[in-house]
Amino acid sequence: MIRVLVVDDDFMVARLHSTLVERVPGFTVAGVAHSGAEALAAVRELRPDLVLLDIYLPDIPGLEVLRELRGGAAPEEGPDVLVVTAARDTETVRGAQRGGAVQYIIKPFEGELLRERLRRYAERRAALAALRAPEQDDVDRLFADTGSGAGGPPGTGRSAGGGVPPTLPKGLTAQTAELVRGTLEACPEGAGLSATECAERSGLSRVSARRYLEYFVARGSARVTLRYGTTGRPERRYHRTEPPGEGGGGGERGRTAQRGVTPVTDHP
Numbered sequence: 218m219i220r221v222l223v224v225d226d227d228f229m230v231a232r233l234h235s236t237l238v239e240r241v242p243g244f245t246v247a248g249v250a251h252s253g254a255e256a257l258a259a260v261r262e263l264r265p266d267l268v269l270l271d272i273y274l275p276d277i278p279g280l281e282v283l284r285e286l287r288g289g290a291a292p293e294e295g296p297d298v299l300v301v302t303a304a305r306d307t308e309t310v311r312g313a314q315r316g317g318a319v320q321y322i323i324k325p326f327e328g329e330l331l332r333e334r335l336r337r338y339a340e341r342r343a344a345l346a347a348l349r350a351p352e353q354d355d356v357d358r359l360f361a362d363t364g365s366g367a368g369g370p371p372g373t374g375r376s377a378g379g380g381v382p383p384t385l386p387k388g389l390t391a392q393t394a395e396l397v398r399g400t401l402e403a404c405p406e407g408a409g410l411s412a413t414e415c416a417e418r419s420g421l422s423r424v425s426a427r428r429y430l431e432y433f434v435a436r437g438s439a440r441v442t443l444r445y446g447t448t449g450r451p452e453r454r455y456h457r458t459e460p461p462g463e464g465g466g467g468g469e470r471g472r473t474a475q476r477g478v479t480p481v482t483d484h485p
């Protein structure tokens with residue numbers, strides 16, 4: 218049985234998350250905490266296998282709690298951490314990834330999303346436990362299988378594109394796809410970003426950033442606008458996909474947008 222500590226400052230949300238955890242076979246709630254200090258104390262006392270960690274806590278920032286949990290003990294002794302938060306900024310997403318979080322879910326989200334992530338966590342945990350002398354392919358599968366599955370922005374069920382699927386094209390990893398998707402989600406509505414801007418904000422190379430962005434476009438998870446300047450080639454700008462009924466419009470512009478590319482000019 219995988220024992221879970223639920224950490225959220227909202228008592229009702231913590232209760233809801235606890236209910237969702239208890240509905241997943243193989244999981245049980247070991248305890249609940251409503252602050253960073255309570256979470257750290259509960260981990261020492263209860264020794265859970267997994268912590269569902271909110272970022273916005275009243276005393277200690279969630280990322281600091283994450284660093285304490287993942288850095289304050291030997292890896293085999295500390296719990297795994299699955300971040301569940303309303304934080305959508307790229308810095309927080311990257312901080313969670315660097316801190317060792319196994320997943321990142323953005324509130325609000327559909328209950329099935331959390332249940333699916335927990336099931337996949339259990340599968341990876343069991344697969345790792347079964348390995349004795351893993352080959353490179355075994356390690357690659359374990360490290361690549363950290364995507365968000367179907368549903369929301371790095372966690373909600375909507376997202377720069379309806380989520381990162383369980384399998385990705387060769388050469389792409391779910392962790393990096395989540396990072397790029399979070400970067401795209403953090404853009405102001407309608408602004409979008411270029412591959413260069415995505416690379417600067419995510420810490421990736423421009424080539425890598427563009428490859429992931431184009432992958433989201435191919436899936437229908439993102440769309441592209443072409444910004445025409447006075448000279449040179451048009452700049453491709455990437456946008457999170459608008460929910461049905463909020464864009465697309467009529468006429469040629471609308472039909473073009475539905476194909477994933479919308480022309481935009483910087484001059485009349």
